[in-house]
Amino acid sequence: MSRIVIVGGGAAGMYAALIGAEKGHQIDLYEKNEKLGKKLYITGKGRCNLTNACDRETLLGSVISNPRFMYSSFYGHGNQDTMALFERIGLSIKTERGNRVFPASDKSSDVIKALERELKKNQVRIHLNTEIREIVVKEGRCVGIRTAGGENVPADACILATGGLSYRTTGSTGDGYRFAKAQGHSIVECIPSLVSLETEEDWPAKVQGLSLKNVELLVQKKNRILYRETGEMLFTDRGVSGPLILTASSVAGRDIMQKEVELLIDLKPALTHKQLDKRLIREFEEQKNRQFKNCLGNLFPNKLIPVMVEQSGIAPEKQVNLITKEERKRFAEQIKALCLHVKQLGGFKEAVITKGGVSTREVDPKTMESKLVEGLYFAGEILDVDAVTGGFNLQIAWSTAYAAASHMKQEEKMGYQIAIDGPAGAGKSTIAKLVAEKLDFVYVDTGALYRGLAVHFLKEGIDETDETALTKACEKARIDLAYENGIQQVLLNGENITSLLREERVGNLASRVSALQVVREKLLQTQREIAQKKNVVMDGRDIGTCVLPEAGVKIFLTASVETRAKRRYEQLTREGKQADLKKIEADIQERDHRDSHREIAPLKQAKDAVLLDSSDLTIPQVVERIIREKENASGN
Numbered sequence: 001m002s003r004i005v006i007v008g009g010g011a012a013g014m015y016a017a018l019i020g021a022e023k024g025h026q027i028d029l030y031e032k033n034e035k036l037g038k039k040l041y042i043t044g045k046g047r048c049n050l051t052n053a054c055d056r057e058t059l060l061g062s063v064i065s066n067p068r069f070m071y072s073s074f075y076g077h078g079n080q081d082t083m084a085l086f087e088r089i090g091l092s093i094k095t096e097r098g099n100r101v102f103p104a105s106d107k108s109s110d111v112i113k114a115l116e117r118e119l120k121k122n123q124v125r126i127h128l129n130t131e132i133r134e135i136v137v138k139e140g141r142c143v144g145i146r147t148a149g150g151e152n153v154p155a156d157a158c159i160l161a162t163g164g165l166s167y168r169t170t171g172s173t174g175d176g177y178r179f180a181k182a183q184g185h186s187i188v189e190c191i192p193s194l195v196s197l198e199t200e201e202d203w204p205a206k207v208q209g210l211s212l213k214n215v216e217l218l219v220q221k222k223n224r225i226l227y228r229e230t231g232e233m234l235f236t237d238r239g240v241s242g243p244l245i246l247t248a249s250s251v252a253g254r255d256i257m258q259k260e261v262e263l264l265i266d267l268k269p270a271l272t273h274k275q276l277d278k279r280l281i282r283e284f285e286e287q288k289n290r291q292f293k294n295c296l297g298n299l300f301p302n303k304l305i306p307v308m309v310e311q312s313g314i315a316p317e318k319q320v321n322l323i324t325k326e327e328r329k330r331f332a333e334q335i336k337a338l339c340l341h342v343k344q345l346g347g348f349k350e351a352v353i354t355k356g357g358v359s360t361r362e363v364d365p366k367t368m369e370s371k372l373v374e375g376l377y378f379a380g381e382i383l384d385v386d387a388v389t390g391g392f393n394l395q396i397a398w399s400t401a402y403a404a405a406s407h408m409k410q411e412e413k414m415g416y417q418i419a420i421d422g423p424a425g426a427g428k429s430t431i432a433k434l435v436a437e438k439l440d441f442v443y444v445d446t447g448a449l450y451r452g453l454a455v456h457f458l459k460e461g462i463d464e465t466d467e468t469a470l471t472k473a474c475e476k477a478r479i480d481l482a483y484e485n486g487i488q489q490v491l492l493n494g495e496n497i498t499s500l501l502r503e504e505r506v507g508n509l510a511s512r513v514s515a516l517q518v519v520r521e522k523l524l525q526t527q528r529e530i531a532q533k534k535n536v537v538m539d540g541r542d543i544g545t546c547v548l549p550e551a552g553v554k555i556f557l558t559a560s561v562e563t564r565a566k567r568r569y570e571q572l573t574r575e576g577k578q579a580d581l582k583k584i585e586a587d588i589q590e591r592d593h594r595d596s597h598r599e600i601a602p603l604k605q606a607k608d609a610v611l612l613d614s615s616d617l618t619i620p621q622v623v624e625r626i627i628r629e630k631e632n633a634s635g636n
């Protein structure tokens with residue numbers, strides 16, 4: 001386990017924190033705002049366009065600055081992985097027009113809530129209202145951070161996820177650039193992107209609010225075409241905006257900064273020049289006795305007519321049959337290429353994203369680690385990577401955050417993890433023990449940890465309905481696992497309590513208290529730490545879904561209730577204990593219901609788990625199947 005500090009509690013920071021914590025690291029997340037995800041909250045007009053459900057090619061094709069840099073991280077954790085992750089953490093999502101993915105509720109707050117819930121569950125320590133002053137580096141290695149309050153926080157690694165410069169009010173003030181620059185990183189000049197354009201001409205103000213659909217926009221600089229696309233645009237008080245313009249600002253942003261960029265709007269892209277001329281002849285013929293300004297209703301929206309008349313140079317009151325061929329031809333030209341000159345990009349205040357940032361040349365694209373400072377990582381908008389609208393910029397944040405947080409794993413040697421979950425009496429411990437023996441792995445019975453805590457509560461005489469007493473008791477309990485001759489032992493505050501674990505009252509209490517957050521939080525880290533460095537076969541209820549979501553093999557082992565009850569009955573009679581088949585069956589049903597209906601980490605099959613129904617399989621057959629799964633997963 002490493003201690004990782006993450007600076008910035010936006011999309012990339014929260015995602016990196018979650019991934020890092022799930023990998024078993026201790027995470028401290030620092031945010032200078034009073035809450036997490038302020039920018040995420042307002043994205044997509046408050047709906048949060050999470051990602052885009054497109055194919056890989058399109059995903060890469062959507063990146064405007066440094067697409068090659070994104071290759072590895074998109075492959076390592078792409079849009080499908082992000083969608084799966086959000087669903088795994090309980091966020092329902094939906095896909096809309098253009099493959100845009102949103103939370104099903106249309107509320108960005110639900111995305112933030114889901115992430116926050118998961119951070120809490122994974123024991124990420126969140127420090128709000130805490131500004132970071134600098135990154136502390138010793139001998140070329142990041143060793144921590146220093147807060148504005150002067151506190152030194154030591155760390156094995158630091159992920160900078162401080163965002164860009166857009167929407168400053170949400171906290172994006174460019175602190176991260178300063179930190180990176182202080183460590184020798186080059187910062188590519190930051191400019192607003194996905195932003196409206198201000199024009200030299202002031203006539204757009206007259207048609208402010210008018211939206212044009214199905215027009216073709218051509219952006220050019222000294223006859224060099226920078227962007228050409230058909231779609232929708234909008235006039236504003238200072239120029240133009242809307243989907244086409246936002247994309248143009250992204251594609252041609254740097255050229256716009258250097259001026260001399262012009263926009264040519266084709267108002268009738270479906271018609272060739274010849275067809276348009278014919279159409280004008282027809283319109284003018286049908287309305288030959290009207291004034292020019294009154295004969296354009298079939299061609300343009302009403303609001304645009306005065307502008308088109310003014311721009312044409314034809315007198316508004318001129319009778320249509322007096323318009324010359326030359327004038328008509330020029331007017332057709334104007335319709336096919338209504339011209340505007342770009343003065344400048346709109347400001348950071350309204351820009352969706354920042355173009356520019358930490359130069360990708362100095363960052364490892366596989367891991368997001370700085371090539372200049374060991375242990376310093378970057379994620380999200382701070383990097384000089386940006387994309388068009390449609391959920392792609394958030395995907396950059398998720399993918400780079402994943403790359404940064406999951407790389408930490410490689411710093412330490414991780415063990416191989418086999419997760420076996422399933423309902424009571426499915427044979428998990430029997431099977432897991434044998435699989436571990438065959439593979440020479442360590443067997444970890446996580447149910448024993450819950451039972452161990454139950455023993456503690458019983459010893460202390462804790463009322464299980466008294467939350468304060470339970471919390472205090474949890475703080476007092478230290479549960480450790482030890483192994484004697486390869487057999488798992490449970491130590492409660494140093495005392496070996498293994499012999500007490502199988503008592504009925506212990507099992508029943510464990511089953512009830514395991515639904516409580518305080519209990520699950522207490523044991524989560526213990527379980528992850530055990531699985532950190534050793535090869536393990538771990539059994540329980542939430543191993544594949546929550547404790548070890550990255551396990552190499554996940555099995556959901558089950559059997560019919562009757563079979564499980566019968567097996568348990570036979571086991572107890574074999575051991576010379578009193579047993580009542582009906583009572584065992586009822587008990588199993590009750591536990592199944594409790595385990596699978598609790599709110600936190602309920603018993604359920606992980607999406608990527610293999611379902612094994614052992615009702616008609618012998619123990620060796622089940623073991624064999626799992627060994628085969630392991631071999632297939634490891635490619636041997």
Ligand SMILES: Nc1ncnc2c1ncn2[C@@H]1O[C@H](COP(=O)(O)OP(=O)(O)OP(=O)(O)O)[C@@H](O)[C@H]1O
Nearest residue numbers: 424425426427428429430567568571614617618619
């Ligand atoms: N495939 C099988 N065929 C026959 N018996 C089996 C099979 N799998 C397990 N058993 C027997 O079922 C009984 C219950 O198994 P075990 O205690 O391993 O289940 P478990 O899932 O770990 O239960 P719990 O979660 O309640 O601790 C044991 O007696 C075991 O030998």
Ligand SMILES: Nc1ccn([C@@H]2O[C@H](COP(=O)(O)O)[C@@H](O)[C@H]2O)c(=O)n1
Nearest residue numbers: 446447448450510511514540541542595
């Ligand atoms: N990962 C786990 C493991 C167990 N539990 C709960 O603990 C009870 C005892 O577990 P056994 O496997 O030893 O029977 C069990 O009834 C579960 O409710 C859990 O929640 N998560």
